[in-house]
Amino acid sequence: MSGDLRARAVAAFEAARATVAPRPVHDALTEHLTRLTEPMRVALVGRVSSGKSTLANALLGGDLAPTGVEELTFNVNWLSHGPRRELTVHFTDGRPPSRRDPDELTALTVRARDGDQEHQRLLRAIDYLRVTDPNPYLRSFDLIDTPGLDSVFHADSQNTLRFLGRTGDDVRAESAAHARKADALIVVFARGLAANEDEMLSDFVGPDFGGGGPITTVAALTKVELSWPQAADPMAEGRRLAERVMSAPGARRLLFDVRPVASLVGSAAATFTTDEYADLVALAEVEPDILEKRVRRGPYFATRDYDDLPLDAGRRAALLRRFGQYGIVLACSLLRDGIDTEELLRTELTARSGMTGLKRLLVDHFGNRGDLIKLRGALDQAYQLGSTLDLRDTMSPLLTLEQDEHAFAELRVLRHYYDGGLTFTAEDAADLLRVTGEYGTTAADRLGLPSGTPPDRLAEAARERLAEWAERDLDPSYAGRSRRAVQVVRRSYERLATQLRA
């Protein structure tokens, strides 16, 4: 169905383009056409050092984005799917893009050290870095890692320059610009970076983030592993905080959901080596209380010799850097509890770090509706062209497309729902999300049935739902916008039922 939509959209844009001579409208429409066939772009945005790069690595299971406790990501990293790892630098000053050795990524991304003028000049001329990688996860969408949203005052730009190699205003502006170009956002909140939920959310108010809303925005709450050992189960603590965020006023209009992640643990889980696995196995032999006591004294764990600990301090230091305190303790407890292969440990740590859940959410929420979201954006931008010029003929195929595609009606209902404009019950809302593809686009997904459900059972379920929604259509308690929404959902089930009958 998604493929059909794309084909119809391409046809409509081509028809629109045919009505105008080349340039400038023609070119703009061509650009939209190209975008329609490209993967969706998802940008990671958040304050400086909120853990965006660590999260990118955890999502992709590699060291694509450079990270470190003190490093500030300095340039935008655009990660997309490709047959092999390649790095291309794009410049702001009109220079042609240049191919670089992928190993240079860190040097080109992180802030310049004091003194290296030449390198700083290069960094400042960079618009973004394009990285391709065969990671299958990048098939669902491109991932754009941005430096951060903290701004800096002009008076201090000299000082700041020494650190960033450019002003914070630039960094913010650049992050925001790339966020605007993206189709969807992963907002990254770091545990402990804001006073409260309102403050967290308020970073995303302003012209740069106004438009998205829950359809195109989900959030990750990072660094939850740092609440260990205060919290024996940091993920549970993270879930509590995530709930608080979502119950803050306005949150549901901004975000679809917030998921807690121990991203450092997640990224280590995805990338640990056989040697590291062996080191963890050795540590797991240590009496749990002793291990915890030693790990809690982080700097000593990484530097001192102890009779009751295996591994030399250097190896322990490396583990601590990669897994963090909670990661080590968690991995060792999993190993003690019977996990006995690298792969099992990888899977379990990924799940325990919240990464499995977050990845699923991203694929569901963005991946399933990717084309529609992109198309919606393209249409809105195309209409803007028409707002200054008289382009009635040009717009007509696009307007027809929008009119005819039921998916747009669904999207509108979703928007109204997120804006709080519908009198839907929780049950109504669950149906709405499901039937519009939130949890997958197969008929079974849209009906909330397990995959492999036989076709006649699916058809029956669709008819049942249709009957229920037809009843709601007669229910006088749904009025105005809600009533129109009911009709759209009813129509969605009708289409599903028809499709299943065929």
Next chain:
Amino acid sequence: MRDFDAVREQILTLFPDLRAAAARRGATATGVRLEAARDRVVDGRLTVVVCGEFKRGKSSLLNALLDEWRAPQLFPEAGEIATNTVTTVSYGPAEEITALVETDAGTETVPIGRAEIAGYVTEGANPRNGRRARLITVETPNPKLASGLTLVDTPGVGGVYQDHTAATMAFLPSADAVVFVADATQPLLESELRFLRRAARAVAAGDSLEALQFVLTKTDTGDFTAILANTRDKIAAALDRPADQVVITPVSAHAKRDYLEGGDEEDLELSNFGEFEARLWTALARWRIRRLLGGALLELESSARALLVPITEEIEALADDTKQRVADLTAQAEQRQHRLTELRQDSASWRRDLAAQTGDLGRSLTATGQRRLDEVWHVFITEYLRDDAYLFHPDRLVGQLTADAAQVIGELNEQAARAAAQLLGDFTDRHGLDLGSARLGRLPAPDVPPLRFSGDLYQEYRSDPVKRRLRDVSLGGGIGSTVGGFLGTLLVPIPGVGTVLGAALGGLLGGTAGYRSSRQDEGRAERQGRRQSLQQELRPVEAEQRRHVAGAVPDLVREFSRAMTAELDSRLAREQETLRDRLSRLAAAREATEEKARLRTAELTAEQAPLIAVRERIAELTSVIDG
């Protein structure tokens, strides 16, 4: 710390003997001054304000500093949410905790139990400060506080709790040490560095920059060498100091707690609290302790002299049987008596002179205040309006401007206090009002004493001024002035001044509390348009601030001027007392027979011995704190 405690204890032991001597001699004025000076040492506050961004570990640091680790905690630690009120902790014989709560009718102070603190101060239990606690004051019998330490925990530097940020900025200049907290798990953000630059300026308005201390918390989490260097470089750049002059103490509150709980020395070592405390006390000693203890030594010295001079004169007079010496001394004393009578008159020229000098001070402070506000509003145009974080959050913008203006008031207050101490010293020298309070060593001019005198005697004087002052805070002028007044009385040594400062702060807060920009909800209007209309809209706020600052200065100066006059009058009263003693002794000496003189001299020599010994002790202790 131990040094301070020891010297302080030794100084306190000098008071009882002198007071007993004064009582025996009927030297009421001397006795009262001694009592007041002793109480100033006992009540003397060393305020340490801990500040930094939310969740950096400020509360945990304070718990660890006080060896507090059992639940319920004095400074609740925020797992997910931050502390949202200012908390002050000082010594008290029994634990007493008070919450200042805002009610519909105004404010009310509620005595609460330790377990209830968390409910008032953290967002978790008290979302968006629903119970509207504005201040928690704790007195507790913690030995670490016994020598007069007051610790102040502040919420954070962000924009949510505007009046707390403003109050923090207003009181930073009078803090004796400020601890800025950075976090080993989180590189310093630009917003924190911005705050740091302001804080450094506020601190510099009062103390030397050494009063600003830096710690890096949460060092138990792993290797912190990189983040320590990163933090040092950033602080150095922000404050324009060479990196090697930025001293950051790495600490772990959790390791300290683990040590308190389990007793393992390695935890104590990792916590590094030994070094932290040592540095903190060094910072305090550099200025505040010298003034606090120096002031006490000065008063001891002048009282000892006031008691001693009549005796030594009498001995001298008795030793000369030609009676020439007694005639000379009597003439001197009578001459002095004549001068003193002049000085004590309401029309005495020093009073006019003091009025003129404080008038000058007021004018110069007013000019400074307006100049500082020029700077604030310049920054508003050149920086704030260019920053989306303010441009699209006008409430934050107003909060920041309010904090900036509050800082100006705090700076003015501290400058006034410094200037007043200086003025009192110079003035004393110039008008011959010295009256035996010779300067000691190189000790700084002591603070103007906080108490008012009327005539020869102190007015009602109680030895628990903090609590009394708290009750005296005027509750008019809205919540802002109440919070300001409370903090003022707690943190500023001069009660009247603290209240003035609090009221000024309150006015400032009150002026903008109801401010809601019409642009607030406008969403995405373009930047230039927003800039222009905000500039327009905030003009009244600027005018209001200028009015407040202009109005606060005369109030401040008046309070200081009253305190100075009272102090000088009190010194005159003491000298009058001494003179009376001198004259009557000289009269007796004139009449004394040779035989009587011999006996009397022996008596007097015995009487003066302990006083001489006290003066020797004073000299020794002076060199200790002066050294």
